[in-house]
Amino acid sequence: MLLFLFRRLVQGLAVMFVISLISFSIQDNLGDPLREMVGQSVSEAERQALREEMGLNDPFLAQYGRFISKAVRGDLGTSYFFKEPALQVIMDKLPATLELVFGATLLIVFISVPSGVYCAIRPNSWLTRLILGVSILGISIPVFLTAIFCIYLFSIELGWLPSYGRGELVSVFGLWESGYFSKDGILHLVLPCFALASIMLPLFIRLIRSEMVEALHTEYVKFAKAKGLRKVRVYFVHALKNTMLPVLTVGGVQIGTMVAYTILTESVFQWPGMGFLFLEAVHRVDTPLIVAYLIVVGGIFVIVNTLVDILYGLINPTVNLARTAQ
């Protein structure tokens, strides 16, 4: 286990290094940060002077070297727009994104597991057909359309739910400003969480259903049924447990997609999280922030994949972590 973690750490650092190199070398193509910082009538000479002052005219290696030497001390540069350490800015926005992802995950788990299992048990019922039909629709509609439709229906027409932002936040132990502890905050979470979940839901319903169908045909489930165990126990303990491994694999991979889709969801709902921050940073050519975001997201990927692998080991002890890491 320790060996596995150590290898993952080395891998992670290598990934981070490559990301930093790539994002650093593309930054010249992202546009001119000075243009976003100065008014239209500022002269070229004035802009050159500012560029010089900010070290933007230095050769690539000098700039990159400066970046790396600071990065190893935990300083990923200072955001041009926020004027604060980029890492700090991202960490400030991280809770908003995590709460969004958490809410979406809850929705996915609590909707996809029961409906997937139901569809497997009752393959011919009208409800199954409805669920599968809607999920095809869900797969084919892009997330921002779902989001705009939700806003139109629930905010404008019905007036039930707020259309943007996070609403009232409650401070938890002074560490975390959370939307989960006030009615207003929860109301603000509903639509964005649903929009974000909508991309993954169909996938998971279908995956759980097909894995479950397979499990129901296995000998041990038939045996358990024959033994007269309660149906709920057979379905949810015996059968479901064995469908979870592939679901977890897909889930781990999908976390990446989720990060990508938070960008879209957050920008439609003006959700003050990391994804929205990134999109804005691209618009503003806030290069230090862009680089820092890519590194942080890279880090999240590495951590999540490591966690998924560890969970694997816990669910199915025959998986040998140290060996799979090779």
Added chain:
Amino acid sequence: MKKILKSMAGMVLATTLAVGAQAATLKVAYDSDPVSLDPHEQLSGGTLQMSHLLFDPLVRWDKDMNFEPRLATKWERKDDLTMRFHLRQGVKFHSGNDFTAKDVKWTFDRLRSSPDYKAIFEAFAELKVIDDYTIDLVTKKPFPLVLNNATYIFSMDSEFYTGDDDKGQPKDRLVKHAGSFASRNASGTGPYIVERRQQGVRTDYKRFADYWDKQSPGNVETITLTPIKEGPTRVAALLAGDVDFIFPVPPNDHNRIYRSSNSELVVLPGTRVITLQLNQERVEAFKDKRVRQAINYAINNKGIVDRVMRGFATAAGQQGPKGYAGYVEGLKPQYDLEKARQLMKEAGYEKGFSITMLAPNNRYVNDARIAQAAASMLAKINIKVDLKTIPKAQYWPEFDLRAADIMMIGWHSDTEDSANFTEYLTACTDESTGWGQYNSGNYCNHKVDDMIRLANQETDLAKRAAILQDVERTLYEEAAYVPLHWQNLAWGAGKGVQAESVVNVMNFPYLGDLVVTQ
């Protein structure tokens, strides 16, 4: 005793209710946020909108483009170089300090050290303090735009910004890319103070109790400003009643706001002109006046305004909009396809030629679609256009390199003055003066430059307007560039928000004077 208490409670309740009916809160959603609380850090619409809330200028524009006294109560011209301003007395800063002439001088000196504002104040020699409530603005040469520039002098609280902050940096430090004391703290004389600010997420403003302007009808006690980048989200927030005031409203959503019973649309003709520049150094044919004219005749500005902009713009035949000094009533957009073909034939380009064109796709309203429309119109006179549209972040470096044969540029005059358009867009490129910095057409006519130079020293405003009108006529006849249209401005307002009385073509709504009825 009990009875007395009860009636007292009743009285308290009654007064709170009365205040509650008077004071209103306003939730505002703009498409962007000011980058800083420092009014001198960046010259942008967002900064100026903020400055009108937190600070006060010496004078400001009213709805008819006249000057309205603010911190200066009156002004008079002493001689060719000097304009005297009398300052308002009894004005307090948010910090409690008194506002005097030394604050204006301090502000003026700081403005002249700001990279963004330096150019605007180039013409000035100094600001002289005569006494506590009188100042003289002295220019190097006779200069007609003293009052235009005075709209930029938002007095800061010199005492408040003096000394060192907790990081050991001077409080008045002016930097762009690192946080400074002034970028996080503000003390002005304006109608609002900042209560809480999360950059890029939300800013809460609270009405300043000691605000000097007791005549102002404004009754908005607190303002929450949320930047909402996405147009559809901004409109949805208004329609859902989550915000009360939005800018801008994308043309596609105008009807939704019109139709909605609890919101209103306020539209004003804007002052930002959208143009195409024809690069004469890259394309030999563009050196021929007839070809440039043919292009002007081939592009149907009116059609673009009607179809692409859905009527949300004014077709232009010149640079400066109506109301500006140089505006000439007779310069209408030209559109005559037959004449265009005729001119191409005369110039020997009947068979046409191929060129490249570059336009941004997220800078101006419908920019990419305007460029597409223009390109297809040019096809009718056999000019084949290879059009590329790119995001503004990548566009500006390309624009600086003048990297395509036709490029799109929109311009709003920082001084609300006609000469500014020529200086940046159509003057001969001169790096030492900065003239022609945005002239990607490389059009150069020294006669025009001389006229502008003359106009910039002419303090008789009628004479000056005549010169500037001559400039517009010359550029029109020469077909120096292709004027397309002036973008309109549109705000959306919720019920009871009397937005119409505070919005203006410069797009800094005077929210301090806003009246909201419940």
